[in-house]
Amino acid sequence: MDMQNFDGVVNAILAVIPNRETDLARLRRLIMAGTYPTITVIGKYNHGKSRLLNELIGHDIFSVADKRETLHLAEHIHQNVSWLDAPGLDADVAAVDDDYAFNAIWTQADIRLFVHSIREGELDAIEHQLLQQLVHDFQSSRRQTLLVLTQIDQMPDQQVLAHIQQSIAHQIPDLNALSVSATRHRQGIEKSKPLLVEKSGIVALQQALEFAISQVPTAREHEKLQLFKDMQQQINQLKVDQEHLQQKLQQTQQQQRQDFDEGLIKVLDKIREDLHPILDISGQDEALVPDSFATMFKNTVGKQQRAKVQIAYSRACIDMNSHLIRHGVVGLPEDQQTRVKSLDTVIVAVLGISVKFREHLHTLFFTDAERQRLQREFAFYFEKSAGREALVEQLNKIEKQLHDIAQAQTALKMLEDAV
Numbered sequence: 001m002d003m004q005n006f007d008g009v010v011n012a013i014l015a016v017i018p019n020r021e022t023d024l025a026r027l028r029r030l031i032m033a034g035t036y037p038t039i040t041v042i043g044k045y046n047h048g049k050s051r052l053l054n055e056l057i058g059h060d061i062f063s064v065a066d067k068r069e070t071l072h073l074a075e076h077i078h079q080n081v082s083w084l085d086a087p088g089l090d091a092d093v094a095a096v097d098d099d100y101a102f103n104a105i106w107t108q109a110d111i112r113l114f115v116h117s118i119r120e121g122e123l124d125a126i127e128h129q130l131l132q133q134l135v136h137d138f139q140s141s142r143r144q145t146l147l148v149l150t151q152i153d154q155m156p157d158q159q160v161l162a163h164i165q166q167s168i169a170h171q172i173p174d175l176n177a178l179s180v181s182a183t184r185h186r187q188g189i190e191k192s193k194p195l196l197v198e199k200s201g202i203v204a205l206q207q208a209l210e211f212a213i214s215q216v217p218t219a220r221e222h223e224k225l226q227l228f229k230d231m232q233q234q235i236n237q238l239k240v241d242q243e244h245l246q247q248k249l250q251q252t253q254q255q256q257r258q259d260f261d262e263g264l265i266k267v268l269d270k271i272r273e274d275l276h277p278i279l280d281i282s283g284q285d286e287a288l289v290p291d292s293f294a295t296m297f298k299n300t301v302g303k304q305q306r307a308k309v310q311i312a313y314s315r316a317c318i319d320m321n322s323h324l325i326r327h328g329v330v331g332l333p334e335d336q337q338t339r340v341k342s343l344d345t346v347i348v349a350v351l352g353i354s355v356k357f358r359e360h361l362h363t364l365f366f367t368d369a370e371r372q373r374l375q376r377e378f379a380f381y382f383e384k385s386a387g388r389e390a391l392v393e394q395l396n397k398i399e400k401q402l403h404d405i406a407q408a409q410t411a412l413k414m415l416e417d418a419v
């Protein structure tokens with residue numbers, strides 16, 4: 001797989017598990033052919049990280065100074081090992097330096113050399129926390145951390161030195177710290193004093209590193225499998241959760257519609273019952289008898305009948321409208337609204353504005369065709385209501401998410417097959 005494909009695959013995975021960015025960067029490094037075992041120094045600034053690396057390599061490669069010196073990552077390949085010098089960690093410095101250090105520790109390193117100057121006494125809270133994190137990381141990634149106490153030559157009092165060493169051992173019981181002095185080592189080499197070289201602790205550290213380096217290939221295999229497993233698990237869980245949610249929402253969606261439809265049938269049945277006595281008349285429909293000039297202002301039978309029909313129709317509308325409101329249909333969708341606010345109701349949209357006579361009411365509520373139309377059109381507005389549309393939108397999102405999850409699963413599989 002070339003790097004461009006790799007990016008595409010990684011993006012597909014990150015789309016669903018964005019928290020795995022560091023893991024994927026690490027995976028990329030593990031997959032890259034010919035990556036040397038990488039040793040990264042970590043520690044607070046001015047504790048002697050760069051100088052220690054120089055001593056281990058045997059050349060003054062990395063710059064050393066009595067101030068905050070290393071600001072970027074510096075890499076040097078020596079005897080098929082990549083040595084990485086990183087900026088010192090500190091809570092109070094610009095975050096960008098820490099980004100380099102973070103990248104070195106979590107993406108690049110196979111082995112972490114955690115450097116602490118014994119001059120500073122015990123580990124502080126930041127060092128302690130990071131070391132614990134690294135020890136914990138070993139459980140899953142098998143990446144080793146060596147704790148190195150530097151500048152022991154700066155502690156002339158052996159008792160004080162031993163005391164600090166003990167406290168640190170107590171602080172971080174899972175790691176055996178190695179104590180070293182870069183200056184003693186340098187002097188021993190320059191003056192050909194093997195005793196000084198040995199007392200510097202650098203040789204013991206080199207041996208420990210050699211062993212750690214020999215473990216890197218198996219550790220990497222383990223780490224790769226672990227990373228794939230973890231990500232697969234996370235994606236699978238995501239899928240299970242989304243499918244569960246989808247199912248629940250679909251049930252809700254169905255149930256709501258069923259309740260709406262069944263409730264409407266009941267309302268329409270009740271309207272029929274209510275209308276029966278009003279529509280069921282024998283003989284002439286007095287409501288159709290127009291008022292004459294003479295009876296214009298009189299309370300005629302025709303007027304009474306028309307009022308009765310109107311009231312019955314209004315009741316029917318109120319019944320239908322309260323059903324609509326109960327189910328969240330509170331108005332017309334935006335694209336159907338008019339300039340006349342009082343006409344912007346679903347009832348008007350479905351039943352029209354005309355004055356209803358007995359014949360109309362009969363057609364509206366007692367013929368199958370009209371009844372079905374009412375059911376169909378009210379259901380249409382029901383589906384257009386805000387709550388229903390939000391539900392659909394939510395379901396669409398889940399569908400998209402499930403699609404992305406499927407793609408991420410394929411991408412992860414491709415990645416796994418490629419290595």
Ligand SMILES: Nc1nc2c(ncn2[C@@H]2O[C@H](COP(=O)(O)OP(=O)(O)OP(=O)(O)O)[C@@H](O)[C@H]2O)c(=O)[nH]1
Pocket residue numbers: 043044045046047048049050051052063064065066067068069070071086087088089150151152153154180181182183184
């Ligand atoms: N006496 C003594 N001094 C040391 C030892 N190791 C490092 N130093 C001195 O400590 C100072 C800091 O060393 P560096 O190696 O630059 O420290 P660093 O941790 O890389 O510092 P940053 O790059 O700023 O994070 C320098 O003056 C070194 O010479 C040691 O073992 N003994």
Ligand SMILES: [Mg+2]
Pocket residue numbers: 049050051063064069070085086
């Ligand atoms: Mg440095």
